[in-house]
Amino acid sequence: MHRQADLQPVTLDVGTAVEHALADEVGDLANVEQQGYPQARASYTFLLDSPAKAIDGQDLHIDTPSSRWTNYGSPNAVDGLVVGYGVPTPVSDLRISFYDDGGGVRTPDSYDLEYLGVGGRWQPLPGQQRIRLAVAVETPQSGLIPVRPNAAVQVTTTIKASTTTVVSPELLVPDAWKAVPRRAIRPTRVETGKTLRIRWLVTAPAELPDGLPQPLRLVVRSRGNEGGAVRHQCGCLDAGELR
Structure with a gap:
């Protein structure tokens, strides 16, 4: 340690x-400048979104600015997003983050991962290991959590995993609001079928904004325990509103 008087x-x-x-891994699917490869296209895209934004390297989980692809308003029963490298490229780890605004855009009921094989035919991606999370924000029967200006209320969130996994939760609130966990948040191991409950103190600003109620979103990043490449899934839930 160095100290000096001037x-x-x-x-x-x-x-x-x-x-x-360093590990020999790079984000081959990220195209921040949205030029050249990789390229993204979709069967249907909402007019305010873009397939290219699905691979722009950002994971914001907020409504604005937009950094996502959605098929909101699609007339199709099933839609797909295709990302092309331009040349055959080995992949060891694929990370998907779903967006959910609690309204018209929700997480899919199910999804398939496929690759373009020999002869131009789509085939299921082999060796998939998925972690499914059930995430929730506990609210009164009305679905609204009452708040007062410049006062804190306790909000409880729950996380349940289909497979033993390590989770890192984050509670997102609007600008000028604050969300602080009652206990320090660290990556936490959740056993199969068990539920992790976390209590937060949510504080409203001194002047409540117009346009209430406001959204409250729980974001959970998970890491499987199977070893090898780390696999992440992000579950988002806009359940529970503040007023």
Whole structure:
């Protein structure tokens, strides 16, 4: 530790640097500038969204700005998003984050992962290991959590996993609101079929905004326990509103 009485320039010896080998993994599906490859297209896209935004490298989970693809308003029973590398590319880890605004855009009832095989035929992606999460924000029967200006209320969230997994939850609130867990949030192991309950203190701003009720969203990132590549899933729920 170095201390000195003034702000004069100083040179410190920090010793020999140690090089650490990094994992040979890159986000091949991310196209931040939305130019060239990879390219995304869809069977149907809501006019305010874009397939390219599904692979823009951002995972915002908010309504605005938009960083997503949705098929809101689609006349089709089933829709799909296709991402092309341009050349055959090996994939070891695929991470999907679903968007749910609690209204017209909801998480899918089911989904398939396929790859374009020899002869141009779509085939199921082999060796899939999925983690399904049931996430909820507990609310009164009305679905609304009453709040007062500049006062905190307790909100309880629950997470239940279909397979033993490690979860990292986050409660998202509108601008000027605050959400603080009653206990420190750390990655937590949830056993198969067990439920993790977390209590939060949600504080409304001194001046409640117009347009109430406001949305409250629980985001959960999970990591499987099977070893090898880490697999993530993000469950979003806009259940429960503040007023």
